[in-house]
Amino acid sequence: MEKSYISIENVSKVFQTRKHSIAALKDISMRFEKGEFVSIVGPSGCGKSTIIRMVDDIIKPTEGSITVDGFTYDNNVPLSSEQIQKLGFIFQIPNLYPWFTVKENVMLPLKIYGKDLKEYDERANSLLDGVGMLEYANAYPAEISGGMSQRIGVIRGMIHSPDILMMDEPYGALDESTRETLNMELLKIWKDTGTTIIFITHNVEEAVLLSERVYVMESHPGRVIADIKIDLGEERTLDLIGEERFGEYCTEIENLIGKIELAKIK
Amino acid sequence: MENYALKNKPIMRLLSTGLPPVVLIIILLAVWQIACIAGNIPKWMLARPTDVGVALTADFKELLPDILSTYINIIVGFLLAVAIGLVIAVLISSFSLLSAALTPLIIALCCIPMVTLVPMMMLVLGTGPDVKIIAIIIQAFPLVNLNSVVAFINVNPERLELMKSLKANKVQTFTQCIFPDGIHGVFTGIRLASIMAMVTGVASEIVGGKAGLGSRIIYFINFSKTADAFSCIVYIAVLGILIYGIISIVERQIKW
Amino acid sequence: MKINSKAVNICAPIIVIILLIILWQIICTVTNISFHVLPKPGEVGTALVENFRGTILLDTMASVKVMLIGYCIAVPLGFVIAAISSQFTLAVRSIMPVLIILMLTPMATLVPIFKLFWGVDPTLKILIVVLQCTPVIAVNSLSGFIYVPEAKKELMRALGCRKWESFFRVTVPNAMPQIFTGLKLGCILCTIAAMSADISVGQGGLGYRIQVASSLSATDLAYAAIVVAAILGVALYMIVSVIESRIVTWK
Numbered sequence: 001m002e003k004s005y006i007s008i009e010n011v012s013k014v015f016q017t018r019k020h021s022i023a024a025l026k027d028i029s030m031r032f033e034k035g036e037f038v039s040i041v042g043p044s045g046c047g048k049s050t051i052i053r054m055v056d057d058i059i060k061p062t063e064g065s066i067t068v069d070g071f072t073y074d075n076n077v078p079l080s081s082e083q084i085q086k087l088g089f090i091f092q093i094p095n096l097y098p099w100f101t102v103k104e105n106v107m108l109p110l111k112i113y114g115k116d117l118k119e120y121d122e123r124a125n126s127l128l129d130g131v132g133m134l135e136y137a138n139a140y141p142a143e144i145s146g147g148m149s150q151r152i153g154v155i156r157g158m159i160h161s162p163d164i165l166m167m168d169e170p171y172g173a174l175d176e177s178t179r180e181t182l183n184m185e186l187l188k189i190w191k192d193t194g195t196t197i198i199f200i201t202h203n204v205e206e207a208v209l210l211s212e213r214v215y216v217m218e219s220h221p222g223r224v225i226a227d228i229k230i231d232l233g234e235e236r237t238l239d240l241i242g243e244e245r246f247g248e249y250c251t252e253i254e255n256l257i258g259k260i261e262l263a264k265i266k
Numbered sequence: 267m268e269n270y271a272l273k274n275k276p277i278m279r280l281l282s283t284g285l286p287p288v289v290l291i292i293i294l295l296a297v298w299q300i301a302c303i304a305g306n307i308p309k310w311m312l313a314r315p316t317d318v319g320v321a322l323t324a325d326f327k328e329l330l331p332d333i334l335s336t337y338i339n340i341i342v343g344f345l346l347a348v349a350i351g352l353v354i355a356v357l358i359s360s361f362s363l364l365s366a367a368l369t370p371l372i373i374a375l376c377c378i379p380m381v382t383l384v385p386m387m388m389l390v391l392g393t394g395p396d397v398k399i400i401a402i403i404i405q406a407f408p409l410v411n412l413n414s415v416v417a418f419i420n421v422n423p424e425r426l427e428l429m430k431s432l433k434a435n436k437v438q439t440f441t442q443c444i445f446p447d448g449i450h451g452v453f454t455g456i457r458l459a460s461i462m463a464m465v466t467g468v469a470s471e472i473v474g475g476k477a478g479l480g481s482r483i484i485y486f487i488n489f490s491k492t493a494d495a496f497s498c499i500v501y502i503a504v505l506g507i508l509i510y511g512i513i514s515i516v517e518r519q520i521k522w
Numbered sequence: 523m524k525i526n527s528k529a530v531n532i533c534a535p536i537i538v539i540i541l542l543i544i545l546w547q548i549i550c551t552v553t554n555i556s557f558h559v560l561p562k563p564g565e566v567g568t569a570l571v572e573n574f575r576g577t578i579l580l581d582t583m584a585s586v587k588v589m590l591i592g593y594c595i596a597v598p599l600g601f602v603i604a605a606i607s608s609q610f611t612l613a614v615r616s617i618m619p620v621l622i623i624l625m626l627t628p629m630a631t632l633v634p635i636f637k638l639f640w641g642v643d644p645t646l647k648i649l650i651v652v653l654q655c656t657p658v659i660a661v662n663s664l665s666g667f668i669y670v671p672e673a674k675k676e677l678m679r680a681l682g683c684r685k686w687e688s689f690f691r692v693t694v695p696n697a698m699p700q701i702f703t704g705l706k707l708g709c710i711l712c713t714i715a716a717m718s719a720d721i722s723v724g725q726g727g728l729g730y731r732i733q734v735a736s737s738l739s740a741t742d743l744a745y746a747a748i749v750v751a752a753i754l755g756v757a758l759y760m761i762v763s764v765i766e767s768r769i770v771t772w773k
Contacts, residue, residue, distance in 0.1 A: 058430045079433065089431040095424050098522035099446040108442070112432040140521065286616035294620075311638050367534035377710055377755030379717040381630075382729060382748045385736040390559050405714070458707060461625055461658070465711065468628040469718040473733075480631065484722075487634035499631045506626025 003067050004031035005196060006055060006164065011064030013050055024050050026221035027064070032198060034163075037190055039199045039207035040215045043257060047222030048200045049092075052166040055198065056089045068164070085113060088162030088195075092169045094149035096141040096156075103128065103137040106156050113160065120159070127155040131185065147178040154182070158189065164196045172201070180238060183210060187236055204257070208249045209236060216256045226256050313493035321497040329482065333501050336471065336478040339395050340505060343402025344463035348456055350403060351410025355452075358411070359418035359444075360436065369415070376408035376462070384470040398470045398478075405466040406459040413458065417451020418444050446522075453517045460509045468502055561742040569742035570749065577731060577743075582750055584726040588644070589716045589758065592651025596708060599652065600659030601701075605689070608667035618664060625657035630718040637723070647719040647727070654715035655708040662704025666697025702766040709762055713755035728754075 013025040025047040032038055040048045053059045054066055057079055066073045071083055088109075096105045106124050107117055128134040131151040136144055141152075154170060167186075171179040187210060190197055201207050207214050208230055216226040230249055232240060240246045295315040301307075302314045309317060354372075358365045380401040387397045421444045429439040445452075471480025479498040486495040543563045549555070550562045557565070570578065603621075607613035629650050640646050670693050678688035694701075720729025728751045735744035 056431050057433070058427060084433045087431075089428075091424065091428065093424060095428050097425060097428075097443065097446065099520075108428075109432050112429075112434045112438055112442070142522065283615060286612055287619035290616040290620055312635075363530065363534065366530045367538045370535040371538060373759065374752065374756045377713060377759045378748075378752040379714040379729075379755060381714060381718045381721065382732050382751050385733060386741065386744060386748070389736065389741070461707075462710070464626050465628040465630070465654070465714055469630040469714065472630050472633070473718065473721050480628075483631050484634050487638070492635065492638070495635055499627065502631060503623055503627045507623060510622060510626055 003070070005034040005036075005069060006030075006032040006198075007065075007067040008051065008055070009065050009067070011051075011054065011061045011066065013047065013054070013059070014062045023221040025061075026223050028217075028222065028224050030215060030224065032196060034196055035194045036213065037197045037199065037211045038213045038215065039201055039211040040217060041201055041204055041207045041253060041257070042217030042222070043219050044202065045222075046217040046219035048217060049168050050222070052089070052168060052198055052200060055164070056087050056166055058089075081113065085160050086163045088157040088160065088165045090154050090157035090165065090167040090170045092172055094141070094146070094153035096149055096152055098141050101138050101140055102133065102144065102152055105141065105152055106159055108156060109160050115160075124159060127159065131155060147174055147182075150174060150178075151182065151185075154186070158193075158195075161193070162195065164198070166198045166200075168200050169202065171206075172203075179206075184238070186210070204250050204253045205241065208232075208246060208253070209238075209240060214249075214253060216253055218257075226253075228253065310490040310492055313496050317493035318496040318500065321491075321493040322500060325494055325497055329479070329498065329501065332477060332479050332482050332498075335395065336467065336480065336502065337505055339398045339471075339478065340402060340463050340467040341509070343399040343467060344406060344460060344509065346399070347403045347406035347459055347463060348410050351407040351455065351459065352414060352452065354407070355411045355414035355418060356440065358415050360440075365415070369412070372408045372411055375404060376412075380405040380466050381469045381473055384473045388474050393474065393476055395477075397474075398467060401470045402463045402466050406462040409458040409462060410452070410455040413455030414448065414452045417448030417454075420451075421447045449520055450517070453513065453520075457510065457513050460506070460513060464502070464506050464509070558739045558741050561745060565742045566745040566749065569740075570746035573743055573746065578728075578747060578750060581726055581728045581731045581747065582754070584644075585716055585720065585728045585751070585754065588647045588651060588719070588727065589712050589754065592648045592716065593655060593708065593712045593758070595648070596652045596655035596659060596712070597705065600656040600704065600708070601663055603656070603660045604663035604667055608664055608693070609685075609689075614664065614668060618661070621657045621661045621664070624653075625661055628718075629654040629715060630722060633719060633722040642723055642725050644723075644725050647716065647723055647725075650719040650723075651712055651715045654711045658707045658711055659701075659704040662707065663697060663701045666700030667693050670696050698770050702762070702770060705762050706759060706766075709758045710755065713751070713758065717751055 008028065008030040010027050010029055011025060012023070012027055015022045015024055028047075028051070030051070040051065042048055050059065054061050055068065057073060060073075060075055068083070069086060071079075073079075096102075097108070100108065103124060106128065107120065110117055110120050125134060125137070128137055131154070133144075133148060133151055133155075136148065141149055144152075150171065150173075154167075157165060157167075171182050174182070183206065186197075189195070197211075199207070199211060211230055214226075214228045214230060215224055216228065217223065218225050228249070232243075232245060232249075299315050302312060313321075354368070358368055383404075384397060384401050387400065391397050391400075425443050425447055426439070429443045434442065468478075468480045471478035472484060479502050483495045483498045486492070486498065546563050550560060561569075603617070607617045632653065633646070633650060636646050636649065674692050674696065675688065678692050683691065716727070717729035717732075720727030720731075721733050724730050724733075728747045731747045732744045732751070735741070735747065
């Protein structure tokens with residue numbers, strides 16, 4: 001079988017606690033093409049976050065293999081610095097370090113990668129400017145609002161221009177309007193850079209609005225139940241939400257998830 | 267309840283935090299003074315605060331070498347204890363086997379009164395300052411160490427995950443994430459260690475030693491110079507306040 | 523890498539202790555160090571057994587008595603001081619710094635002065651222990667009492683609880699970790715204070731035995747007494763830790 005840009009093949013993950021072993025993911029396979037924007041939706045506990053953490057090599061799969069851009073992860077071989085820098089991860093919470101300024105937080109990945117920070121000063125400033133945070137560059141995280149922090153968390157994940165961006169419900173904690181603004185910003189960045197984006201959310205509308213493809217998952221143990229292509233064209237704006245086809249996609253996915261919930265109640 | 271108007275002006279703030287304890291101390295001293303006079307307690311038995319005040323200034327020149335010796339011993343011992351405690355904490359928090367092997371022993375070490383070892387160590391090392399400094403280090407470093415280890419191990423898991431995501435190496439993870447995240451735990455340990463350093467430093471001077479304020483107290487009491495003995499205690503308390511105050515000021519510089 | 527963690531936690535420190543004792547023995551044998559300076563571990567063990575009934579048992583009992591009585595007075599005393607002063611903002615502000623000063627002042631300095639009043643009464647030792655332990659317990663409990671999350675307090679107010687009720691149901695459980703920090707430090711200071719009181723007051727006790735034995739060059743006996751003192755300190759600490767793990771189960 002030909003490998004995609006990112007291939008997750010027959011991956012299982014079992015978490016070992018002191019007394020129990022919990023099967024978080026069971027035999028899942030997913031593929032992502034270069035430049036795609038794919039969302040993963042599903043109920044909480046279905047292991048969506050675990051998948052991108054395995055792609056980011058934060059946790060190792062119990063079984064199965066993960067291949068990113070031709071390199072298959074091996075527990076005994078650490079990623080090369082080139083491979084590491086292909087990956088960008090954006091957390092559910094801003095996860096800024098309170099001991100660094102806003103700009104130092106944005107620059108942190110470069111610092112860890114051992115880059116010359118001066119060379120990237122302009123890029124950091126333009127990213128900060130892009131999300132309207134340039135004037136707060138020297139502020140500390142405690143001095144800015146939650147929405148501002150989340151923007152900083154997002155551009156920190158992009159500072160090193162990763163080829164693959166993994167986002168773990170990045171706007172889950174924000175209010176509706178901030179979230180819409182940030183989603184539109186994200187689409188613009190995606191179009192401009194051609195980054196491959198794996199976007200985790202439990203908000204079906206958000207998934208349909210943003211992505212070209214949606215994976216639907218169910219829980220206990222987590223597995224993929226559907227892979228739905230969203231054919232809504234290139235231009236995605238908030239106006240789409242009113243359209244009939246948009247509603248159909250949402251209903252289809254919600255039904256899929258709903259079935260799982262119903263089955264669980266029975 | 268809180269008077270917010272007070273909070274805005276630094277001078278008022280200083281007054282509102284500094285004044286109550288000073289007033290309390292003055293009241294306690296006044297009670298002491300009155301009790302001495304009213305009870306007609308002989309001066310050799312319990313010195314009056316006014317006499318202690320006089321002794322404080324009158325003895326200063328005579329006591330200076332002892333003050334310096336006590337202050338230097340305790341400060342040097344305390345600083346070394348902090349450094350040693352931190353280094354061991356870094357090692358222990360990085361290797362779990364080391365933690366299992368050493369943590370119970372380190373807890374035991376701070377429970378063992380080092381004062382008891384002072385006479386023994388003097389047999390080997392003589393009556394110089396090194397015995398006292400060693401005793402202070404052994405008694406004080408476990409507290410820095412234990413508190414730091416707890417802080418380092420309980421690092422915020424999300425902050426740590428960012429380091430894993432960036433594939434930071436061990437040194438980077440420690441300096442960029444674990445250490446700043448646990449700094450307040452480290453300071454708790456440092457503050458507790460300062461208490462141990464004070465107690466052990468002075469106790470070992472009382473137990474065995476020719477120099478230092480601790481041995482001076484015994485000397486003064488033997489000559490029934492109670493007021494002078496109290497002035498030594500005041501000088502010891504001043505060192506305690508000094509160390510504790512500096513630690514608090516340094517910790518306040520940390521804004522997170 | 524899967525190691526049975528419980529076995530490691532018990533075995534590793536024991537192995538380290540055995541290694542240290544062996545190292546001690548080797549150093550003594552190789553350097554031929556004088557018995558009066560550093561006796562061999564075997565000699566200390568023998569001294570411990572031989573003198574156990576004669577002197578060490580009595581001294582241990584004396585020290586344990588001082589430590590326990592002193593500690594048992596200091597704990598409620600420190601707690602009450604903290605509880606009462608936590609109710610008044612002014613009291614917190616004025617008492618806290620004074621307690622910190624007391625906590626930092628080694629009470630052993632007061633022994634010679636107290637001797638003038640009471641002579642060499644054994645109760646003097648208890649007083650020293652109480653004076654040394656109480657401030658630490660009070661300071662830590664007080665700092666726990668002060669920082670109660672506002673939301674929890676509001677909940678109690680909304681439920682119409684009385685002040686004392688909210689103190690015992692919310693403030694105290696919330697401050698438990700800090701209270702136990704104070705209690706554990708109290709253990710350590712209690713042992714140190716008892717030993718230094720023994721040394722400077724005399725009248726029996728392990729500290730006194732160490733002093734006497736070392737001045738008579740009976741270093742093996744002195745070390746035997748130190749070992750017992752160490753065990754006492756560790757035991758007291760362990761007891762409090764076990765109680766803590768029973769009470770503070772949510773930490």
